[in-house]
Amino acid sequence: MPELPEIEHYRRQLGQWILDRPIERVHLANKKGTDVSPEEFSEALTGRSLLFLERRGTFLIFHLDNGHRLLIALSKDGALYYGEGEEKPPFAAQAEINFGERTLYVAGKGSVLRLMTVRGLDEVLKTIGPDPLSRQATPEYFISQLKKRRSALRNALTGQKLLAGIGPRYADEIAFTAGLLPSAKAHELNGESAARLYEAMESVLNAAIDAGGCITTPMSADDTVTGGYLAQCRVYEREGQPCTENGALVEKMDVSGKKAYYCPQCQHEQTAVFS
């Protein structure tokens, strides 16, 4: 499932390729992917170019040269591919946006592509919390918000209200890096634990972005970066495998009906304080 690092990786890569080139053709294979007809969708985009690519949480936001926005929200199985000439992606594309020599392909049956006004987009963005990499997401904000949440740390991280863009994979990796159990109650974390959780959040997300995230589908024919963080995951979907720190076996627990992966030796209710 694409989370913040995967989408930020896409944003950085695409920014090098698709800005300031007019869109020549648009094909929407999945009519359910947007709220207008495929013809209207194509008409609104053809001839336009993109000035800027923004990301908020897991939303990829294309700024069009007429002031409007194209929002792309990838589904669980979503991915992007950038093909040259006649080259096709390794998946059935739900949408294709052609920039002349190259074409952007969007995968994922439930992926959404929506044309929006700035105001319409603001309404959508209001429903989610600040982006973890934004100036709003300070340690003070994060720690004070954790104190207000009676839920498990895992749910506070994945809820999209405290911060937008973190899903199950990175929530588990962040909890591991902070040495905290995914089931630890957010409001019960002491100052040291909350501060460690914030640091872990920043370091895990940045490392994952730099390593290309965890989507296994390459982004282009010569792409060797995408998915590079998969080999660096410490606990997520590693049940029964040895912890990279101490060899204890990674376990799975249920947190409010969701699976969470953790190391029973490295992770605790509070961060261990070393003196």
Ligand SMILES: [Zn+2]
């Ligand atoms: Zn461990």
